[in-house]
Amino acid sequence: MLLSMVYRVTRRVLGSVAVLLRREVSKDAELLVLRHENVVLRRQIVRVRYEPADRFWFAVLSSLIPRRRWAEVFPVSPATLLVWHRRLVARKWDYSARRRPGRPPTAAAVKKLVLTMAKDNPIWGHRRIQGELVKLGHQIASSTVWEILHAAGIDPAPRRSGPTWKQFLTTQANGILAIDFVHVDTIGLKRLYALILIEHGTRRAHLAGVTAHPTGEWTAQAARNVLMDLAERDKKFKFLIRDRDTKFTDGFDAVFADEGIQILKSPPRAPRANAICERIIGELRRELLDRILIINEEHLRRTLTSYLTHRNEARPHRALRQLTPAQAETGPPAPVNLADYRIRRKPILGGLTHEYQIAA
Structure with a gap:
């Protein structure tokens, strides 16, 4: 009786072990099937897209599997798992x-104003602008001012380069x-x-004189005449x-030196050094001399005198x-509504150009 009982217990224990062993074999077989299925799917799909939940699940499970087996188990590379x-x-x-919101960005209008101040005032540093x-x-x-200037490529320190020729001539004009x-x-x-x-x-602009033979003596006398006109208007x-034209002699320079005016000679072949004078000469050619035939010296004098009067009194610049x-x-005119006035046209030089005035 006792022997029969031991036999039945032993058989059941051995049966249980066999069942357990069969379950492990079954799991291994199931894993092999799934792995092979993954291999087949990878051959058919060029790129697999994973959702955030998929990445989370793979990353969590990776801690339960030895790293050396990651390449065999997971459908992605070990480096990708580590990145996830x-x-x-x-x-x-x-x-x-x-986090609390930080300092608001500087308004575009303020940045523009900072850059304008730095451009208009080359010696101002970032603290002066602030x-x-x-x-x-x-x-x-x-x-903040320093960063705005630095981002624009402007030296925030006050030791920037000096004024340009345009700025210098404007202040001294x-x-x-x-x-x-x-x-x-x-x-x-x-x-x-x-x-x-x-x-x-x-x-x-002033017409100092017209001649067919400009000599040093003639140029010096023309300088005296134009200085007398300037003195009447109390201009200093x-x-x-x-x-460096040879017609501007020492006698010519002496006429201006006596009035306390310093002579500045432009470099050779550098018309831009006397740009404003070159500009009016170009203006005279475009608007007058290229559009009219000059008969003689007196005709040129009258024509230039008439045009320069128009230019000084009526031509905007x-x-x-x-x-x-x-x-x-004298200052700009008072604003008016031209729709309420009648405009009068005045021909200049026979209609070569015109002036427009408000009729009285």
Whole structure:
């Protein structure tokens, strides 16, 4: 009886072990089937797209499997699994959503104003510009101004380069004169020379004289005549820009030196050094001399006198904010509604150009 009982217990234990062994074999077989199925699917699908939940699940299961077997078990490379895991860790410790918003960005208009101030005032540093903004009521840190200038390629320190020639001449314009010759060929192919002088500040031009034979003595006398005209208008100047033409002799320079005017000679073959005078000569050719035939010296004198009067009193200039030289001295006119007025046209030089005025 006892022996029979031991036999039955032993058989059941051995049966249980066999069942357990069969279950392990079955699991291994099932895993082999699944792996082979994955291999077949990979051959058919070029690229598998995984959802965030898939990446999460693979990354979690990777901690339960030895790393040396990752290439056999998972459908992605070990490097990809590690990247997914690092992203999960980074996301866990990411507190950016809880951060308070930082300093708001500087408005585009303020940035533009900072750059404009730096351009208009080359010696201003970032702290000087900051003070100007604070004075206007805008609170801004000096470091912010520094960053704006630095990002624009402008040295934030106050030791920037000096003013350009345009800036220098603009600040000195009211005390500068420029002079040069313009030549004109008459209808009989005789060459005449007109000496033109221009004030930089107001762009007012003067005819110093017209001659067929410009000598040093004639040029010096023409300088005396034009200085008398300037003295009547109580105009004071410090500099005269001229080229190195031999007709500008020492006697010519002495006439201006006696009035306290310093002579500035432009470099050889450098017309841009006397650009304003060159510009008016080009203007005379485009608007007058290329559109009319000159008969003789007297005709040229009358023509230039008439045109320069029109130019000084009625012709607007971009350099003067579209004012005439006369308005640049007295100030712009009061705004009016032209629809309420009648406009009168006045022909100049026989209709070569016109002036327009409000009829009285």
